[in-house]
Every structure is written in structure tokens, then in C-alpha cells.
Amino acid sequence: MTTVNETVEEFRLRARTWLAESMPRLDDRVAPATRAELLDHDRELQRTLWDGGFAGICFPADHGGLGLDPEYQQAFTQESLPYDMPFTFNVPTLGILAATLVDFGTKEQKQRHLPAILRGEELWVQFLSEPTGGSDLAGSLTRADRDGDVWIMNGSKIWSTAAYESDYAMCLARTNWDVPKHRGLTMFIVKIHQPGIQIDQIRQVDGSMEFCQEFFDDLTIPAENVIGDVDDGWSVASRLLLHERAAVGGGSPYTSGRTLGGATRGRDPLMVRLARRAGRVDDPIARQLVADAHVDQLVAAALVSRVTEGSRSGSLAPAAGAILKLFNAVTGVRRTEIMLELAGSDAIDWAEDDEEGNSIANTFLSRQGYCLGGGSNEIQRNIISERVLGMPREWAADRDVPFRDVRGNSMPTTR
Ligand SMILES: Cc1cc2nc3c(=O)[nH]c(=O)nc-3n(C[C@H](O)[C@H](O)[C@H](O)COP(=O)(O)OP(=O)(O)OC[C@H]3O[C@@H](n4cnc5c(N)ncnc54)[C@H](O)[C@@H]3O)c2cc1C
Structure with missing residues (x-):
């Protein structure tokens, strides 16, 4: 366990010893034959990190993490480079989705999911992109309608990486068609393997089948699975995207290893x-x-x-x-x-x-x-020019227009 007031250097030395005793070296790694074997292997490694007291170094201490500063994670990552690590859990589970749950989840949601993720029991995936386009994320046509204590979801997501082997997803859906697009979205926790979701795998040019398309057909989602506020899913999605850019760019404090x-x-x-x-x-x-x-x-x-x-x-x-x-x-x-x-x-x-x-x-x-x-690269360049360099915003035909009045939003997923 982390001792109170342990310095980064003390932590580093303890991690060095523990890694040498507990984690397999990358040089000795025999690549698992299948994706399923790889996932089992990484679940075990994540569990080893948890048992050794090195999982979730920057995650809150009251939800299973160590509650330490990024310097500690950085020291651990540097020490861990020669070792096999549970890389499958880094992105999107830890670096993006668990990080977003820390920022926006209710106490109950965090308690339910964060320790389970850190123990390697839950792999998460993002349900964001849709067949009509991933760059215009706020243009989501997948819809969720409130029905008493639950939400009913209909529509389709695509390009979700390895959804078929994941346990939960964060899914953005339209819950209000009468306001401009960014103001009518809600983010949901979706349990993947249940009736109401069909998952198709897509073969890519390199022969892999990791990409998936999901079809939601009257999928029932409990109301307590809303992350953040109803119709304020864009705030959650924006934070998720910040975590994503940091994680994919190598700057996340929530991932371990290379x-x-x-x-x-x-x-x-x-x-x-x-x-x-x-x-x-x-x-x-x-x-x-x-x-x-x-x-x-x-x-x-x-x-x-x-x-x-x-x-x-x-x-x-x-x-x-x-x-x-x-x-x-x-x-x-x-x-x-x-x-x-x-x-x-x-x-x-x-x-x-x-x-x-x-x-x-x-x-x-x-x-x-x-x-x-x-x-995409073009979207990153837009973000850098508009939100880092302060240049004028790109023109958009649908800004401030109620979503149902935007041309092209013919609501193919309307029930
Ligand atoms: C390896 C990989 C993993 C992925 N994993 C996931 C996942 O787990 N979950 C998920 O939801 N999605 C995932 N995606 C999908 C990814 O988020 C989308 O591919 C991406 O957002 C682009 O969306 P699109 O493919 O629909 O292209 P489109 O949005 O249709 O864009 C097509 C082209 O137009 C350009 N373009 C669009 N709008 C603008 C603009 N305003 N200004 C300038 N150029 C523009 C784009 O840059 C692109 O070149 C993954 C994709 C890849 C390649």
C-alpha cells in the first residue's frame, strides 16, 4: 500500500522492486493467439496491479484508486516500460471512460464501476460515432425516450472498437429534438450484453474484425444510468473528448505503461x-x-x-x-x-x-x-485553431436551430 507522504522517488523504488517480482517482462512475452486470450491475459495483469496496490494511481482513493498526483503515475510508467502491462485496459477504459466517470458519475455510479474496472472486471467502449458521420458528434440521431423509470433507446452506433468483448459502453443519444443539437443530448451507461442490442463485427483491410456496429431496438436503460444531467450530455461528451485526446496523445495520468x-x-x-x-x-x-x-x-x-x-x-x-x-x-x-x-x-x-x-x-x-x-486530423486542426489559438469559429448551418428543423435530420431512428 502507498505509505502516507511517500515521495515520488520512494514510490518509484517500491514500484521497481514490485514490478520485477510481480509482472512478466515484455522480452519474454508470447503473443496470445486470439483476442479472447489477449483479453483474459490483460484482465489477469490488471488484477495483479490491483492486488499489488498499483492500479489506478491517479484515481480517487475513495473509489478504489490511490489518489496520487500524475508525477507518481509518470514514475510508475517509466519503471514499467520493460514489462508486460494490461494495455487493453488503457484506452478507452481507463484513460477515457473511467476518467469521465470520475468527473461526471454519481457517487453510486463511481462505486459500482470504478473499483470493478481497476480490478480488471469491466472493459468499456465508446458508443459515439454513427453511420451518418463521427466528426459531427453532436448531430447524433440515436435517440432515447423516457418511459416511466427507464429510457428506451433506438438507433445505431458504429466503429466501436471491440464492443463485442466489452462489458459496458458510454453512449451519447438524443433526448430532446426541440433545442439546438448540442443542448438535446444525454450520456448513458449501457450494459452491452443484453436483449435490445445487436452487435455486428466489421472486417477491415488488415483482416481484423475489431470494429463493430451496434443496433439498438427498444433497448431498456435504467434512469440511474444517466451520466451528468439529462439533455446536458454534450458537457459529458466534451470532457470525454478531452480525456480521449490526452490518452491517445500519450498525456493521460490514468493509463499505465507505454x-x-x-x-x-x-x-x-x-x-x-x-x-x-x-x-x-x-x-x-x-x-x-x-x-x-x-x-x-x-x-x-x-x-x-x-x-x-x-x-x-x-x-x-x-x-x-x-x-x-x-x-x-x-x-x-x-x-x-x-x-x-x-x-x-x-x-x-x-x-x-x-x-x-x-x-x-x-x-x-x-x-x-x-x-x-x-x-480526425482535420477536426484536431479545427480545435487547435479555434480553441487554442482563438481564431474565429467555423461556420455551421445548424447552429442555434432546433434539431428537428435542421435539414437532413430526417430521424431515421424515430420509433
Ligand atoms: C482506430 C479507430 C478506432 C475508433 N474507435 C471508435 C470507438 O471506439 N467508438 C466510436 O464511437 N468511434 C470510434 N472510431 C470512429 C472515429 O471516431 C471516427 O472515424 C472519426 O470521428 C471520424 O468520423 P467518420 O469516420 O464518420 O468520418 P466523417 O465524420 O464522415 O468525416 C469524413 C472526412 O471529412 C472530414 N471532416 C468532417 N467534418 C469536417 C470539418 N468540420 N472540417 C474539416 N474536415 C471535416 C474528416 O476529417 C474526414 O476526413 C474509431 C475510428 C478509428 C479509425
């Missing part, structure tokens, strides 16, 4: 290994590519520190997380390209049993996901 996209924030042995494998360690072009990737990582680390500190001190707007998200997307794509360039002609013909090679090829195929997941 950041998304596989990038560690220190030296990256992968690029050197790829150059060596291709017999190109002395090739000046290959050396330049390895250096490019390394510099991106150094800049990422400095950027994360600067934006996190700036947002905390108030010198940067909270929306500055969009800078991290954009940087992560642009360099994430570049990183996959460098991997392929380093591998040269081998890159198009990895052997069947070459796990690393196949993983690189698949990451390359799905690389544009970095530029879309968590909000």
Missing part, C-alpha cells in the same frame, strides 16, 4: 533491429530513417510534458490535448512508413510465421486509423 501506437518514450530498439535485419545498418539512408523515428519520439516526450504541464497550470487551453493527438497521428503514420522503408523489398513478402513482419505489414495497412480514431 503509449498507444507501440511507441515507447525512450530508445526504440525496433527500428535498429529492422535495419539490421535488412542488412542496412551502414546504409546512410537507413541510418537517417532510424534517426528520424528516434527524434519523433524525443519530440513526443517533450511535447507531452509541455502540453500536460501547460494544461495543468492554465498557460494552455485544456483543448491543447488536440496538439498531442495530431502529433501522435502524423508521427504514427510516419513511423509505419519508416518501418516499411527500412525493411525494403522484404516488406511486401514477410514469411507466414514471421510475427513481427506480419504485424508491421498489418500496421501499415491500417495506418490511417491514427488519423481518424479519437477524431
Whole structure:
């Protein structure tokens, strides 16, 4: 357990010892054969963190966390880089959805879900994007209508990552059609595996089936599952998006271990290994590519520190997380390209049993996901210009118009 007044350095040393004794090393990791095995494995690792007293370092102490400052989480993350960690739980469960629950959940909701999440018992997913478009999140057509003690939901969400294996979702739905779009939304906790929800998996270009589309057909949701106030779901969604940009950009205090996209924030042995494998360690072009990737990582680390500190001190707007998200997307794509360039002609013909090679090829195929997941690059640029740099807002035809009067909102999900 955390001792009262333990300094960051004392905490770091205790974490170092505990990690060495309790967590498997990444070098010894045998990749689980299936998604289901990976999830079981990560649930166990999350439980190990909980049992060891290192789960939820920045989560409130009265809801299962340690209630410590981000410096403690940062120290733990630095120490944990050589170890296998429950990465599946980082995003969106811990970094985005549990974080939003801390900010907006009722005491009862937090007590019900936060300790269970920190024990690895609940995996969460976001039900935000819809088939009509994910960028215009406030244009949600999925609807929820109050019926006595419950809400009845109808409509469809899409691009939800691994919804089929998750336990709960945060779902944004329209609850009021008579006010402008941002003012008629409500955020709900939705239990995933129950009657009224059909989940279809979508095959992607790299062969994976993680993306899902959900169909809600008179789904019943208890009234106590509303997060925040009815019709004020946009406040909850906005906070969720702030957490998302921080988590996806690598600046969240709620996640443990290496950041998304596989990038560690220190030296990256992968690029050197790829150059060596291709017999190109002395090739000046290959050396330049390895250096490019390394510099991106150094800049990422400095950027994360600067934006996190700036947002905390108030010198940067909270929306500055969009800078991290954009940087992560642009360099994430570049990183996959460098991997392929380093591998040269081998890159198009990895052997069947070459796990690393196949993983690189698949990451390359799905690389544009970095530029879309968590909000597209164009949307991040809009946010940076409007909310960080204070430039004029983009024109919108539907601003201040009751949602039912906006052209195109023909309410396909109306019951
Ligand atoms: C890896 C990954 C994981 C994801 N996980 C989830 C998830 O778990 N849950 C979930 O709900 N969604 C998820 N998404 C969906 C993601 O949030 C959306 O793809 C994203 O918000 C964009 O929405 P869209 O795909 O509908 O594109 P659209 O909104 O239709 O946009 C199409 C294009 O138009 C551009 N555009 C749109 N509006 C503007 C504007 N105002 N100014 C300039 N350009 C604009 C966009 O940048 C984009 O290039 C995920 C996506 C990816 C790739």
C-alpha cells in the first residue's frame, strides 16, 4: 500500500522492486493467439496491479484508486516500460471512460464501476460515432425516450472498437429534438450484453474484425444510468473528448505503461533491429530513417510534458490535448512508413510465421486509423485553431436551430 507522504522517488523504488517480482517482462512475452486470450491475459495483469496496490494511481482513493498526483503515475510508467502491462485496459477504459466517470458519475455510479474496472472486471467502449458521420458528434440521431423509470433507446452506433468483448459502453443519444443539437443530448451507461442490442463485427483491410456496429431496438436503460444531467450530455461528451485526446496523445495520468501506437518514450530498439535485419545498418539512408523515428519520439516526450504541464497550470487551453493527438497521428503514420522503408523489398513478402513482419505489414495497412480514431486530423486542426489559438469559429448551418428543423435530420431512428 502507498505509505502516507511517500515521495515520488520512494514510490518509484517500491514500484521497481514490485514490478520485477510481480509482472512478466515484455522480452519474454508470447503473443496470445486470439483476442479472447489477449483479453483474459490483460484482465489477469490488471488484477495483479490491483492486488499489488498499483492500479489506478491517479484515481480517487475513495473509489478504489490511490489518489496520487500524475508525477507518481509518470514514475510508475517509466519503471514499467520493460514489462508486460494490461494495455487493453488503457484506452478507452481507463484513460477515457473511467476518467469521465470520475468527473461526471454519481457517487453510486463511481462505486459500482470504478473499483470493478481497476480490478480488471469491466472493459468499456465508446458508443459515439454513427453511420451518418463521427466528426459531427453532436448531430447524433440515436435517440432515447423516457418511459416511466427507464429510457428506451433506438438507433445505431458504429466503429466501436471491440464492443463485442466489452462489458459496458458510454453512449451519447438524443433526448430532446426541440433545442439546438448540442443542448438535446444525454450520456448513458449501457450494459452491452443484453436483449435490445445487436452487435455486428466489421472486417477491415488488415483482416481484423475489431470494429463493430451496434443496433439498438427498444433497448431498456435504467434512469440511474444517466451520466451528468439529462439533455446536458454534450458537457459529458466534451470532457470525454478531452480525456480521449490526452490518452491517445500519450498525456493521460490514468493509463499505465507505454503509449498507444507501440511507441515507447525512450530508445526504440525496433527500428535498429529492422535495419539490421535488412542488412542496412551502414546504409546512410537507413541510418537517417532510424534517426528520424528516434527524434519523433524525443519530440513526443517533450511535447507531452509541455502540453500536460501547460494544461495543468492554465498557460494552455485544456483543448491543447488536440496538439498531442495530431502529433501522435502524423508521427504514427510516419513511423509505419519508416518501418516499411527500412525493411525494403522484404516488406511486401514477410514469411507466414514471421510475427513481427506480419504485424508491421498489418500496421501499415491500417495506418490511417491514427488519423481518424479519437477524431480526425482535420477536426484536431479545427480545435487547435479555434480553441487554442482563438481564431474565429467555423461556420455551421445548424447552429442555434432546433434539431428537428435542421435539414437532413430526417430521424431515421424515430420509433
Ligand atoms: C482506430 C479507430 C478506432 C475508433 N474507435 C471508435 C470507438 O471506439 N467508438 C466510436 O464511437 N468511434 C470510434 N472510431 C470512429 C472515429 O471516431 C471516427 O472515424 C472519426 O470521428 C471520424 O468520423 P467518420 O469516420 O464518420 O468520418 P466523417 O465524420 O464522415 O468525416 C469524413 C472526412 O471529412 C472530414 N471532416 C468532417 N467534418 C469536417 C470539418 N468540420 N472540417 C474539416 N474536415 C471535416 C474528416 O476529417 C474526414 O476526413 C474509431 C475510428 C478509428 C479509425
